Amino acid sequence: MITAEAKLAGVMGWPVAHSISPLVHNYWLQLHGIDGAYIPLPVRPEHLQTSLRALPCMGFTGVNLTLPHKAEAVAWVDRIDETARIVGAINTVTIDRNGKLVGSNNDVFGFCEHLRQGIGNLAPYLKNIVLLGAGGAARGICHGLVQLGADTINVVNRTAAHADAVAKISPRIKTISWEERERKLESATMLVNTTSLGMQGKPRLEIKLEALPKDALVTDIVYRPLITLLLKEATERGNPTLDGLGMLLHQAVPAFEAWFGVKPQVNGQVRELATRALA
Ligand code: ATR
Numbered sequence: 318m319i320t321a322e323a324k325l326a327g328v329m330g331w332p333v334a335h336s337i338s339p340l341v342h343n344y345w346l347q348l349h350g351i352d353g354a355y356i357p358l359p360v361r362p363e364h365l366q367t368s369l370r371a372l373p374c375m376g377f378t379g380v381n382l383t384l385p386h387k388a389e390a391v392a393w394v395d396r397i398d399e400t401a402r403i404v405g406a407i408n409t410v411t412i413d414r415n416g417k418l419v420g421s422n423n424d425v426f427g428f429c430e431h432l433r434q435g436i437g438n439l440a441p442y443l444k445n446i447v448l449l450g451a452g453g454a455a456r457g458i459c460h461g462l463v464q465l466g467a468d469t470i471n472v473v474n475r476t477a478a479h480a481d482a483v484a485k486i487s488p489r490i491k492t493i494s495w496e497e498r499e500r501k502l503e504s505a506t507m508l509v510n511t512t513s514l515g516m517q518g519k520p521r522l523e524i525k526l527e528a529l530p531k532d533a534l535v536t537d538i539v540y541r542p543l544i545t546l547l548l549k550e551a552t553e554r555g556n557p558t559l560d561g562l563g564m565l566l567h568q569a570v571p572a573f574e575a576w577f578g579v580k581p582q583v584n585g586q587v588r589e590l591a592t593r594a595l596a
Pocket of ligand 1: 449450451452453454455474475476479511512513514520
């Protein structure tokens with residue numbers, strides 16, 4: 318039940334129908350008895366600027382951004398936070414009291430929080446990381462891992478120039494060619510897939526895990542399917558794993574808190590709800 322005073326938020330994407338964010342935010346709104354609504358906003362790329370600038374005019378408190386808007390939206394907000402500047406993309410917009418659009422990138426927080434809550438003592442896993450991919454998600458995750466105290470991050474990517482660009486984030490980031498990805502696993506303490514490989518409708522991720530130590534943590538940001546072939550194989554050989562859903566759920570926490578004034582929990586119930594929707 319919402320009243321005419323309800324706080325409004327939503328998610329802009331094209332297409333947007335695949336997003337599970339409305340489910341998650343509306344679950345929390347109901348759980349906390351908040352007079353608010355979170356709606357899907359199907360916004361074509363050519364309408365992004367108009368749609369964003371209309372938000373304060375229509376009394377919105379903020380929105381999330383999903384594909385393909387995350388990088389483009391940086392140009393149309395009034396200011397962005399430090400993480401968003403480093404990553405070059407935003408996934409959250411909050412309207413401040415002066416009607417200004419403030420862009421932030423909570424994907425980085427989502428990934429780090431997922432690691433912190435999913436794994437008790439992170440330190441052993443942060444020594445020598447192999448990270449696959451060098452797109453927007455890789456930039457954010459590398460920044461997050463450096464902030465968590467990672468010693469070395471080996472960015473493995475098909476296109477060397479993209480990996481070189483990610484390496485500019487920190488001297489602790491090294492670059493490795495795609496062909497060398499399996500050799501680097503020998504001394505890895507964590508393996509992270511940030512490519513779209515293994516996602517429904519995309520090619521599979523070709524990587525042999527034989528050389529990877531059995532105590533290395535394996536994580537995948539792909540969450541469709543939730544248990545990717547990478548995670549399945551890692552679990553079967555005894556490696557600890559973390560799936561991609563945690564990042565998605567945890568990134569929603571700071572946005573919800575900024576818009577609606579309550580810090581929600583990523584509990585088993587919301588995970589269950591999201592898992593069912595993904596299935
Ligand atoms: P996002 O911004 O969401 O991270 P992206 O920019 O499309 O998405 O990045 C996708 C990543 O998957 C890139 O690192 C890409 O490698 P390139 O930089 O060489 O394009 C990687 N990727 C996509 N398809 C791939 C494939 N078939 N083999 C190897 N890497 C692939």
